[in-house]
Structure formats: C-alpha cells, structure tokens
Amino acid sequence: MESKKRVVSNYRSSIIGPPVFQYTSIYAKISEAKNLASGLRDVYCYIKVDNEAIARTASVFNSSEPFWGEEYRLHVPLEYQYVSVYLYDHDTLGVKVPIGKVRLDRDSIMGSPRGLDSWFPLKPISKDDEIQGELLAEIMIDEYSDEMFRGVITLVEARDLAVRDINSKVDPYAVINYKGKELNTPTLKKTRFPRWNKTYELPINRPLEEFDNRTVRITIYDSAKFHHDAFLGEVIIDLAELFLGQRYKTWYRLQQQDKETSAAMPSGGAKKDGKKEKDLGSLRLKVQCHEERILDSQLYSPFVQLMISAVESPGPEGSPLLIMLEEVMTMDRNSLAQTLVRFYIAHNAILPLFDCLISREVENVSLSNVTTLFRGNSLASKCLDQFMKVVALPYLHETLKPVIDTIFNDKKLVELDPDQLKTRSSSTSKLIDTSVAQLTGYIQIATESIFESVERCPQVLRQSMRLLWDRVIVKFPDGDTPYSSVTGFIFLRFFVPAILSPKLFALREEHADQRAERTLKLTAKLIQTMGNLQTAVDAKEQFMSPMATLLKEGVDKVKTYINQLIDVQIVMNTPSATPVEVLSDGLGYLQHVVLNSGVLWKRVTSGTSGAVGSLLYRKRFFELTNIAFTYFPTEKKTGEAKSYPVQWIRVVEKLDEAAFSRKHMFQIVIVPVGPSTAFSPSETVLYLQAADVNEQNRWVSAIRKACLCNREMSPVHHTGVYLPRKKEWSCCRATAPAEPGCCPCHRGITIGDWRDPLDPYLDAQVLYSQYQQGRETLTKNYSAPAESENPENPDVPPPRPAKPGSDEARMQAAYGRLAEVLDELSYHHSQVPNV
Numbered sequence: 008m009e010s011k012k013r014v015v016s017n018y019r020s021s022i023i024g025p026p027v028f029q030y031t032s033i034y035a036k037i038s039e040a041k042n043l044a045s046g047l048r049d050v051y052c053y054i055k056v057d058n059e060a061i062a063r064t065a066s067v068f069n070s071s072e073p074f075w076g077e078e079y080r081l082h083v084p085l086e087y088q089y090v091s092v093y094l095y096d097h098d099t100l101g102v103k104v105p106i107g108k109v110r111l112d113r114d115s116i117m118g119s120p121r122g123l124d125s126w127f128p129l130k131p132i133s134k135d136d137e138i139q140g141e142l143l144a145e146i147m148i149d150e151y152s153d154e155m156f157r158g159v160i161t162l163v164e165a166r167d168l169a170v171r172d173i174n175s176k177v178d179p180y181a182v183i184n185y186k187g188k189e190l191n192t193p194t195l196k197k198t199r200f201p202r203w204n205k206t207y208e209l210p211i212n213r214p215l216e217e218f219d220n221r222t223v224r225i226t227i228y229d230s231a232k233f234h235h236d237a238f239l240g241e242v243i244i245d246l247a248e249l250f251l252g253q254r255y256k257t258w259y260r261l262q263q264q265d266k267e268t269s270a271a272m273p274s275g276g277a278k279k280d281g282k283k284e285k286d287l288g289s290l291r292l293k294v295q296c297h298e299e300r301i302l303d304s305q306l307y308s309p310f311v312q313l314m315i316s317a318v319e320s321p322g323p324e325g326s327p328l329l330i331m332l333e334e335v336m337t338m339d340r341n342s343l344a345q346t347l348v349r350f351y352i353a354h355n356a357i358l359p360l361f362d363c364l365i366s367r368e369v370e371n372v373s374l375s376n377v378t379t380l381f382r383g384n385s386l387a388s389k390c391l392d393q394f395m396k397v398v399a400l401p402y403l404h405e406t407l408k409p410v411i412d413t414i415f416n417d418k419k420l421v422e423l424d425p426d427q428l429k430t431r432s433s434s435t436s437k438l439i440d441t442s443v444a445q446l447t448g449y450i451q452i453a454t455e456s457i458f459e460s461v462e463r464c465p466q467v468l469r470q471s472m473r474l475l476w477d478r479v480i481v482k483f484p485d486g487d488t489p490y491s492s493v494t495g496f497i498f499l500r501f502f503v504p505a506i507l508s509p510k511l512f513a514l515r516e517e518h519a520d521q522r523a524e525r526t527l528k529l530t531a532k533l534i535q536t537m538g539n540l541q542t543a544v545d546a547k548e549q550f551m552s553p554m555a556t557l558l559k560e561g562v563d564k565v566k567t568y569i570n571q572l573i574d575v576q577i578v579m580n581t582p583s584a585t586p587v588e589v590l591s592d593g594l595g596y597l598q599h600v601v602l603n604s605g606v607l608w609k610r611v612t613s614g615t616s617g618a619v620g621s622l623l624y625r626k627r628f629f630e631l632t633n634i635a636f637t638y639f640p641t642e643k644k645t646g647e648a649k650s651y652p653v654q655w656i657r658v659v660e661k662l663d664e665a666a667f668s669r670k671h672m673f674q675i676v677i678v679p680v681g682p683s684t685a686f687s688p689s690e691t692v693l694y695l696q697a698a699d700v701n702e703q704n705r706w707v708s709a710i711r712k713a714c715l716c717n718r719e720m721s722p723v724h725h726t727g728v729y730l731p732r733k734k735e736w737s738c739c740r741a742t743a744p745a746e747p748g749c750c751p752c753h754r755g756i757t758i759g760d761w762r763d764p765l766d767p768y769l770d771a772q773v774l775y776s777q778y779q780q781g782r783e784t785l786t787k788n789y790s791a792p793a794e795s796e797n798p799e800n801p802d803v804p805p806p807r808p809a810k811p812g813s814d815e816a817r818m819q820a821a822y823g824r825l826a827e828v829l830d831e832l833s834y835h836h837s838q839v840p841n842v
Contacts, residue, residue, distance in 0.1 A: 028301045030769055032759070033081040033090060034122070034342060037064055038291035039074040040094065041126075043106060047071050049097040050106065052290075053700075056083050056090055058139040058167070059753045061708070063700045065510050065518040066097060075518070076511060080759030082712075088113055088260065090294055093132060105132035107287035111294055120337045120780070122295025129287035138240040138263050140167040140199075141751070142181070142225060145256040148211065148249050158185075158209035158246065162192055162225065163256075164202040166739070167726070167750045171229045171237035178230040179239060185209050185223050194230045199726075200739030200749040211246060221247040227261065238264060295339070299772045306835050307771045309828045311354065314774065315582045317821075318351070318359040324814055325367030327821035331789065332774070333386055335781020343777070344389035346770050348397055353767035356582035357394065361471050364390055365478045377488055380479070381495050388500075391471070395501050399468050400761050403505055404514060406460045410453040411509045414526050415519065421445050421526040424550040443553045449530050450557060454537070457502065458564050461571045472497065473573040487540050493569050498538025506531040513760075516701060537561040600764075603709040604630040606642050608696035610667070624696065631709055633764065636675070651677050651691070654717055658724045659710045660752060661703065662694070666727045666737055671703040672696050675710065676721065694728070708757040712764075723748030775832055778825065789822035 037052055050073045051066040061081060067073035081090075094106040107129025116123060143163040151157035162181050170177055179201045180194040188209075195201040209223070223244045229237040240261025249255060317328040324330075336343050351360040364387035372380045381388050395403075421442045422428060428435055461469075472493050480489040505512040506527055509519070519527055533554055536544070542559045544551040608624045628639045637650040658676035666672065677691040697703035714720060725748050727738030735742050739749035778785070791809070809816035 029085045030297075030299045030301055030772075031083050031085050031087070031755075032297050033083055033116070034078070034293070034295045034297075034339070035081060035090065035092075036078045036293040037075050037092060038293070039072065039076070040129075040288055040290045041072045042286070043071045043073075043094075043129075043288040044285065048073070048106065051095055051097075053093040053095070054079060054081070054090070055093065056081060056756050057088050059756050060700070060704075061756055062704055062758055065516065067518055068520060076508065078511075082755065082757040082759060084753075084755035085298070090116065092290060092292060094129060094290065107290075108132050109290050109292060113296075116294055116296045117298075119295075122293055122339070124293040126289045126291050128289055131285070131287065134169070134171050135238055136263065137169050138261050139169045140165055140227075140240060140261045141258045142227065142240075142242050142261060143256070143258050144225065144242070144244075145254060146244065146246075146249065147252070147254045148246060149252050151210065154213055156211040156213065156251075158211045158223070159206060160209065160223070160225075161206040162203045164200070164204070165227060165261075166200045168199040168201075168227065168229075168239050168261075170199065171239070172231070177239075179227055180230055182226045182228065183207055183209070183223065184226065186212070198740050200741075202739075221245055225259075226264075295342075297338070297773065297776075299769065299776060300836065300839060301768055301772045302832070302835055302839070304768050306832065307768055307775075310775055310832060311767070311771055313824060313828050314350070314771075315354055315356050315359075318356060318363040319582065321363040321366070324370075324817075326363050327818050328825060329363065329386065330818070331781075331785055331822065331825070332777060334788070335784050336777050337780055338773075338777065340384060340386065340389050341393065344386060345393040345397070346773050347386075348390055348393045349765055350767055350770035350774065352397070353765040353770070354583055354585075355580045357467065358470060358474060358577065358579055359582060361387075361391065361394075361474055362478070362579075365475055369478050369482055374483070377483055380488070380492055391475075391496050392500050394471065395468065395496065397761055398465050399501070400512070402460070402464055402468075403501065403512060405463060406456050407453065407502065407505055407509075408514055409456060410449055410530070411506070411514050411527075413452060414449060414530070415509075415515060415523050417445075418520075418522060419445055419526070420522055421449075421529060423529065423553065424548075426550075427525075439553075446526070446529055446533070446554070447557060449526065450533055450554075450561075453506070453530060453534060454561055454564065458568045461568065464572060466575065469572055469575045470577050472569075473575055473577055476569075476573050477577075490566055490569055491540055493573065494538040494540065494565060497569075497572070498565070499535060503531045503535045503538065506534065516699075533558065533561075537565050540565065600633050602631045602633060602713055603706060604628070605702070607638075607706070609638065610694035610696070629695075629706075631706075631713060633713055636677075636710065636713075652680075653710075653713045655679050656710065656714045656717060657719060657721045658748075658752060659707055659714065659754065660724045660726070660750075661707060662728070663726045663738060667694070669696055671698070671700055673703055673707050674724075676724070678719075704758060711754050711757045714754070720752065720754055721748065722752055724750055724752050726750050775829065779829055779833065782826075782829065785822055786826075789818050790826075791819040791823060 033056070035054060037054070040050065043050065047069050048071065049066055049068045050070065052064040052075065053060050054062040054064075062079050064075045064077050067075065089110055089112045091108055091110040093108045095103040096106055097103065108131075109127040109129060111123060111127075142165045145161040145163060147159045148156050149159075160183060162183070165179065165181070168177050168179055176197045177199050178194055178196050179198070181192040181203065183190040190207045190209075192203045192205050195203070223246060224241060225244070226241040227239040229239055231237065241264060242259040242261060244259075314328065317326045321327075321329075332343070338346070347360065348357065351357045364385075368381065368385055368387045381391075420438070423439055423442055423446070425435060425439070428438070475496070476489050476493055479492045483489065505514060509515040509527070510517065518524075532548075532551070536558055540562050542555075542562050544555060544558065605628070606626050607629050609627045611623055611625055626642045628642055628644050630637045630639075630644070631653075633653070635650045635652050636656065637648050639648050640646040655677045656675060657678050658674065660674055662672040662674055664670055664672070673695055675693040675695070677693070678689065695706070697706060725736050725738050725746075727736055729736050729744050736746060736749070739746075741749065809819055
C-alpha cells in the first residue's frame with residue numbers, strides 16, 4: 008500500500024492559489040432539430056450544466072424541423088461534468104412534454120479543441136437517467152491480518168438527490184456492495200438530504216491489485232411500496248488509491264450506473280427491458296469549451312504592450328501578429344473577434360485595431376472586386392460585427408424596438424407576393440393593396456427611427472464608421488463605394504439581421520410566428536435594399552414594385568444619414584498597457600452601470616399577519632448595478648428605495664418549487680459588512696419570483712456576475728425555507744434556523760452577454776493560449792534561420808536569411824519578439840501547480 012496514491016475528490020477548486028484564477032467557459036449554439044417524432048410540435052430547449060438549468064430557448068410553434076439559431080456563452084465551474092440540451096413540447100394544457108435530450112460529457116467536449124459541431128441523435132428523457140447529488144463518505148483502511156485489511160466506511164450524508172415520485176418526495180437508503188456482500192443503511196423518509204451517519208466495517212481481501220478486491224460500490228435508492236425502488240446514483244471507490252491508516256472524508260458526485268461492472272440490483276431494483284430505443288429525431292448543436300488559468304495581472308504587461316504596439320505600427324501588409332493569430336486560431340472566428348474587440352477596448356486601442364484591419368482589407372481588394380469589400384467573413388468584418396454588438400445594442404434596441412413590437416402586436420397578414428397566397432380570388436388584389444399600406448407604415452416607423460437616431464449613436468461607433476469611410480475613399484474615391492462600405496455594416500450587418508431575428512438580438516423574448524416572420528422578412532428586405540443603395544426592386548421580385556417610390560426616397564435618406572453619422576472627429580486615444588477604467592459611452596464600465604432592471608414579485612416577510620397565498624407577494628421594481636442591488640416600493644421606479652451593496656450578497660440561488668408552491672423563485676441572502684445593529688440586521692433573505700424561467704436565469708446570472716469579487720460568498724445554501732411551525736427546513740429537515748446550507752452553491756454558473764464587464768487579463772490569457780497552441784506552426788513558418796550549420800546535416804548549407812526590409816523579415820522579427828514574450832508567460836504558467 009505504500010506506493011498507492013491518495014484518493015482525489017471529484018471536486019476541483021476554481022481557485023488554484025494566489026494569484027491564479029481558473030476560468031472555464033462553454034460556447035453553445037442550438038441551431039435546429041429534424042425528424043422529430045409525432046410530427047408537428049411546439050418545441051423549445053433547456054440548456055443544463057450538470058443539474059443547473061441555465062438557459063431556455065424561445066418556442067418554435069407547429070414545426071417538426073424547428074430552427075432556433077441561438078448562441079450562448081456559459082461561464083461554468085472547473086468541476087462541471089456535462090452539458091445537456093433537453094427538448095420539450097408544449098401540450099394543449101401548457102404542460103411540458105419531453106421529446107428527447109443530448110448530453111455531452113466534459114471529456115468529450117474537451118477532447119475537441121475546435122468544438123463539437125454535428126447532428127446529435129436525441130435520447131429519451133427518463134427520470135431513471137437523471138442523476139444528481141453527492142454523497143459524503145469517510146473511509147479508512149488499516150492492517151487486520153496477513154490475508155486481510157479492514158475497511159471502515161462511514162456514510163455521513165447525501166444532498167440534492169433527484170426526485171423520482173410524482174409526489175416530489177424521496178425516501179432514500181444506501182447500499183454498500185463489496186464482493187457481493189451488501190450492507191444497507193436505514194431508509195429515511197421524505198428528504199432529498201438524508202443524514203445517516205452510519206459506520207460499517209468491511210473485511211478487505213489482499214492483494215488490492217486485483218480489481219474485485221479493490222472496488223467498493225455505494226448505491227443510493229429511493230424506497231417505494233408499490234413499484235421498484237428507484238436508482239438515484241452510485242459511487243465507485245478504488246481502495247488501491249488510499250494510504251493505509253489515513254482517513255479520507257470526501258464529497259463524491261453521484262454517477263449513472265456503471266453497466267459493465269455493476270453488481271446485482273437489490274431486491275425490487277429497477278431493470279431495463281432491453282428494447283431498442285425509438286428514433287426521436289436529431290439536434291444540430293455546437294459546443295466548445297475554453298479553460299484558462301489567469302495569472303497575476305502584472306505578468307501580462309509585456310504581452311499586452313506587444314499586442315498594442317502590433318496595431319499602432321502594423322506595416323503595409325497589416326499587423327504580423329494578427330496575421331499569425333488568424334493562422335493558428337482554434338476558436339471560431341466570432342469568438343476570436345469578440346476577444347480582440349474587448350481586449351483593445353479595455354486598453355483604449357480599439358480604433359488603432361480597426362485602422363489596422365480595415366487598411367489591410369481595403370489594400371487587398373481591387374477595383375474589379377470592390378463589391379466584395381467587407382462582405383465576407385474576414386477578421387476585420389467579424390471584429391466590426393462584434394464591436395457593434397458590444398457598444399451599440401442599447402442604441403439598436405432604442406431604434407428598432409418600436410417597429411418590432413408593433414409588428415409582433417399587430418399580428419396582421421402582410422403579403423405582396425401572389426404566389427405566397429394559398430388561394431387566389433377577387434380578394435387577393437385587395438389583400439395586396441392592404442399589405443402595401445401596412446408595410447409602408449412599418450417601413451416609415453423603422454426608417455424614421457433610424458434616420459433620426461444619429462445623436463443617440465455611440466460616439467466610438469460613429470468614429471469607427473468615419474475611420475472606415477476615410478480609408479475606403481482614399482482608394483475608391485468615385486461612386487458609392489464609401490457609402491456602401493459603411494451601410495454594409497450599420498445596415499446589412501446590424502439593423503437588417505436584428506429585424507430578421509429579433510430574438511437573437513434580445514429585442515423579443517420569443518421567435519416570431521408565421522405571420523410576423525413574413526412581415527419582418529419583407530421589412531428587412533426593403534431596408535436591406537435601401538442599405539445596398541438600390542433604387543429599384545430586383546427583377547426576380549417584381550411583386551415588390553409597389554414599394555419602388557419608397558425605396559427611391561429611402562436611398563437618398565440613407566446617404567443623408569451616413570453623412571451625418573460620420574460627421575465626427577476621429578480621436579485616436581493613447582493606448583494604455585494598463586486597462587482604462589472609464590471610456591467614452593461607458594465601454595469600460597463607469598462607476599455606476601445598470602446591469603439589469605425590471606419588475607419582480609417579492610415575498611413580503613413582515614406586516615402580513617393573516618395574509619395567505621398571493622397576498623404574500625408584491626410587485627416591486629428592482630435594479631442591479633455593479634455597485635448595489637436596489638428595489639422600490641412600487642412597480643415603477645418611484646418611492647423610497649431600499650439598497651444593498653453587492654459586496655453584502657452571500658447567496659444567489661434558485662429555490663425548489665415546493666418551497667412556496669411557486670415556479671421561478673430565487674433567493675438572495677444578504678449579510679452586511681461590519682457589526683449588526685437594529686437598523687442593520689445580521690442577515691436578510693429576499694425571496695423573489697420572476698415571470699418565467701428566462702427572466703429568472705437572467706437575474707440570477709447578472710447578480711452572480713456582479714458578486715464575482717465577493718470573497719465571502721457562501722459555499723452552500725438551503726434549497727427550501729425554514730418552517731417556524733414545524734421548526735425545520737423544508738429541504739433537509741434540519742431543525743436549527745442557523746443550520747449551514749444543505750446544497751452546494753452554483754455561483755460559478757452564469758450566462759455571458761454584452762453587459763458583462765470588460766476583463767482584459769482574461770482576454771490577454773485567451774490570446775496567449777491561441778498563440779501558444781500554434782507555436783509549432785509559427786516556429787516552422789516564421790522562425791529566423793540559425794546562423795550556424797545544421798549539426799545533424801553538416802553538408803546541407805543553412806537557409807539564407809530574409810532580405811532586410813522584406814515582408815518575410817518583418818514576420819520573422821515580429822515572431823522573434825512574440826516568442827520571447829510567450830516563453831516568459833509559459834514559464835510563469837509552469838510554476839503554477841496542476842489541479
């Protein structure tokens with residue numbers, strides 16, 4: 008046993024040790040589904056990280072091949088086990104009916120650096136397969152005889168067990184199995200948080216190198232009177248990994264049943280019937296995981312300074328470092344562009360970045376191909392796309408939301424194409440005339456809002472468009488190319504996609520129905536035509552000819568709008584190796600930034616004597632900033648507000664539905680810093696209810712992110728509430744009001760969005776990782792030749808050095824500087840112990 012290793016907990020700390028922070032994020036794109044069983048469905052998806060439901064797509068109605076196209080950036084703990092997507096159908100009563108699921112484990116996701124992108128078959132959603140929770144066990148092995156060891160196992164408790172019965176109750180017991188011998192704990196009634204605290208001794212055969220001698224299986228079941236006991240999860244412990252005489256008290260995550268090595272089920276245990284699984288359809292899904300260890304900020308200074316200088320003096324062919332980055336990137340282009348944009352915004356160098364990228368793209372386009380300028384998926388185009396989303400989404404919402412809401416609320420049939428109408432009759436012409444008038448109204452609402460919005464457009468976006476105009480007009484001074492280069496972004500890549508897919512730009516919570524979708528498509532088509540500076544309709548779409556006059560007037564107004572938009576002075580701020588704290592338009596996050604706001608139901612905890620049910624809940628207006636969490640005594644932002652600094656927040660977690668018999672509830676535990684007084688109690692708990700699961704997830708995620716720097720966040724929480732009459736917690740049945748939480752907190756699980764504060768050192772680490780992963784390719788392509796002869800092939804003359812001043816020499820020199828910085832950062836990373 009002296010050569011054996013210590014058992015390692017299933018949990019890995021998110022903090023490796025000062026000054027290193029572990030960051031893990033998952034990019035998930037839910038594209039579409041096909042061949043769903045039972046034909047047409049009203050389908051939506053849930054995304055879960057382990058057992059935490061973190062996001063829900065919009066519903067797509069009456070479709071067997073629903074399309075969502077929704078993207079999510081999920082921030083998750085290092086120790087996450089799997090990512091799952093569940094598909095459900097709305098039935099006529101509004102109850103969710105399971106369709107199928109896709110579950111991807113951590114190893115599968117991490118095994119593909121570029122991500123998993125495929126059609127995945129849907130698997131059945133079965134309660135027996137939904138394993139969650141953990142088991143706390145204490146184990147020690149000591150000498151007993153020459154033939155035997157003695158194992159002492161204490162099953163302390165389990166937490167957060169899955170619910171199998173329709174009554175939402177669990178009667179758990181545990182079974183220890185070693186070499187066919189079983190030891191059972193008592194069955195505890197009606198608790199998902201059983202506390203057995205039972206100790207058992209096992210005679211363990213030598214030698215432990217034999218698998219049968221070294222494996223202990225602990226299985227938890229839900230006892231049932233009238234059907235099979237339900238499997239809740241198991242833990243397999245390898246005794247050969249333990250030191251003799253040493254106690255190991257560890258939380259083990261419950262796993263699905265190991266079918267290859269599973270011992271016999273206990274009497275009455277659940278069994279599989281072996282039938283072939285039904286084809287439930289497929290889901291198109293992309294999932295990619297990034298893990299980074301972020302070092303102390305000072306260690307990134309040389310790398311940051313190098314990246315800044317790369318865009319300040321890029322050279323005639325562009326920045327060598329950005330060219331290299333494109334060659335070796337393993338991230339998708341959108342994610343890389345977002346990282347670059349946020350990095351250079353934080354260091355006040357976003358305009359130098361655009362100047363570098365735009366100049367290179369303009370230089371590489373000839374007059375004969377001018378129509379392709381910025382129309383592809385180049386790094387310049389992607390960076391400007393991401394930049395607009397980061398800095399101008401509030402501007403987009405203010406500009407387009409009126410027309411989007413009008414189209415959704417009107418629910419009118421708008422159609423100009425006779426071929427799209429199911430029947431043709433004398434009423435067809437009347438319907439088209441009505442549609443022309445209706446569509447004209449929508450176009451006027453949209454265009455007037457756009458053309459009058461110049462002053463509301465963020466200054467830094469206007470400066471970037473002016474920069475684009477200036478670089479294009481130097482090479483293409485004639486014609487409309489400068490106009491079309493600007494409209495290609497602000498219209499074709501910003502306004503038009505938002506009109507086509509309002510849900511993807513957070514303009515609406517739901518996808519459009521069939522009528523609204525068609526109206527949005529026609530509206531977007533006309534605004535796109537204006538953005539292309541076309542005064543006539545396409546020859547293939549003559550049904551749009553009634554809108555020709557509106558188009559001609561619109562093109563003139565588009566040019567006027569562009570002239571006003573770029574009527575600004577470009578201010579190339581001095582880039583800073585130290586992240587700037589305040590940027591124009593609040594890009595760096597000013598001292599007081601609203602991260603979320605809206606109306607929630609608040610459970611009233613005082614002054615409600617005799618109140619029951621809904622009378623215990625009041626609508627309140629809540630506002631979260633990076634400084635404080637505040638609510639007002641009314642549904643509107645009026646009255647005397649109650650405010651709590653975010654540093655006081657200790658728990659932000661969802662509540663079990665059974666706690667108050669209400670859905671979408673969550674809790675915030677607040678503990679003031681400093682001594683408590685009559686006016687500052689030691690602890691305040693807010694119980695809040697959101698309108699739906701998406702609103703619940705947004706609030707929980709936003710508050711968690713605002714509290715990322717809170718060092719005293721609680722590691723555990725109660726999923727229920729304390730019941731004074733029963734003198735126990737509804738979740739774990741613990742009797743003390745101050746009993747520590749029974750379930751681990753999920754503070755590391757959040758949803759990324761455009762309002763996330765800039766994190767320049769995370770972005771620096773991500774860029775470093777992209778270069779470092781491509782070192783072999785970069786060294787091969789750009790390393791300067793050695794001056795001495797090759798010792799392995801002395802007869803082969805060394806390669807000639809690059810000609811001074813040539814592009815090859817510039818690339819080699821740039822890589823030489825980059826390699827030195829990468830080597831230094833690599834050394835610092837090597838000094839951090841592996842988790």
